[in-house]
Amino acid sequence: MMATPPLGVAQATEPVSYASLALTLGTGAGLMWYFGQQQEKKVASQTTVGSKVAGAAAIGGPFQLMDQHGKPFSDKNLLGQWSLLYFGFTQCPDICPEELEKIVEAKNLAEKATGKSITTVFISVDPERDSVAQVAEYVKEFDPKMIGLTGTLDQACLTQGPLGTNAAARAYRVYHSKTGDEKDYLVDHSIITYLLNPQGEFVTFFGKNMMAAEVAESLEKHLRAR
Numbered sequence: 001m002m003a004t005p006p007l008g009v010a011q012a013t014e015p016v017s018y019a020s021l022a023l024t025l026g027t028g029a030g031l032m033w034y035f036g037q038q039q040e041k042k043v044a045s046q047t048t049v050g051s052k053v054a055g056a057a058a059i060g061g062p063f064q065l066m067d068q069h070g071k072p073f074s075d076k077n078l079l080g081q082w083s084l085l086y087f088g089f090t091q092c093p094d095i096c097p098e099e100l101e102k103i104v105e106a107k108n109l110a111e112k113a114t115g116k117s118i119t120t121v122f123i124s125v126d127p128e129r130d131s132v133a134q135v136a137e138y139v140k141e142f143d144p145k146m147i148g149l150t151g152t153l154d155q156a157c158l159t160q161g162p163l164g165t166n167a168a169a170r171a172y173r174v175y176h177s178k179t180g181d182e183k184d185y186l187v188d189h190s191i192i193t194y195l196l197n198p199q200g201e202f203v204t205f206f207g208k209n210m211m212a213a214e215v216a217e218s219l220e221k222h223l224r225a226r
Contacts (some may be wrong), residue, residue, distance in 0.1 A: 044114070059202040060194070061171035065123070068136035068148035078200055082118045083221060085194040087174045089126035089187045094211040099208065100142045103193050105145075106206075107214035114223045123168055124150040126187050172202075195222065 060075075067073040084103050088096035100122065107118045122139050124130035130138075130150045139148035150167075168174075174190045191208040193215070203222055206215050 002058035024071045046174045059172060060200070062195065063171055065149040065168060067133055068084075068132060068139060070132045073147070073149055075200055076170045078119065078121070078196060080198050082116065082198060082219075083121055083196040084118060085121045085123060085172065085196065087123045087125050087169060087172070087190065089124055090130050090134050091126070092187070095191060095208070097142075099191060099193065100146075100214045102210075103206070103215065104143045104146070105212040106219060109212070109216035110219035110223060113220050116223045118219065118223075122146060122148045124148075125169060125174065195219065197222075197226065 014177040062075050064074045065116045066070065078219075084107060086096075086099060086103060088099070090096075100120075107120055107217050110116075111118055114143045116212075122135070122142055125136060127150050132150060135148035139146040150175060172194055174192070175188070179187045179188050180186055195205065195218075204218065206218070
């Protein structure tokens with residue numbers, strides 16, 4: 001088990017607020033990191049009046065990584081399709097596998113019910129160990145159609161610009177931090193799955209405490225609404 005794993009939520013209520021999303025981003029350092037990035041006044045000014053999602057524009061953004069085939073992959077590749085994004089790492093002992101199995105099950109249920117396709121995406125928060133080959137082996141265990149993304153170490157260390165896993169994590173307000181020995185470490189990270197619409201916009205999120213059937217029900221609702 002990861003040390004002090006971030007908290008999940010049972011269900012996001014609409015409109016999705018930054019306060020509710022922040023609760024899922026972890027405790028301690030996670031919340032400090034989040035609120036350091038989003039000041040209350042800035043959040044208020046970015047709230048979209050009349051939108052299903054409050055301040056949707058501030059969650060998500062451009063990123064450029066590599067997929068499990070070693071090909072460049074950016075946020076633009078997700079346009080035109082519904083997508084479920086999950087941030088984790090391949091050496092995660094239990095939480096990541098459980099969450100990926102859950103979202104794949106939910107995706108399959110929602111696809112069967114609506115006749116619409118959903119793309120599942122795994123984004124590594126541990127690019128130092130998660131090579132392209134490692135990610136390829138990992139994602140195929142859950143869904144042969146799952147997209148696995150990682151970046152080079154140089155990309156991950158960038159502090160500005162849209163490149164690298166850190167940029168992707170920042171765009172989605174994902175907290176992640178190494179814990180333990182330098183060579184044999186785990187990664188504390190937010191346990192959140194993000195739903196994006198075919199326009200690449202953030203729609204809602206699903207926390208750790210939701211069951212596959214609950215996620216599927218929410219997915220069906222959003223897919224049928226469009």
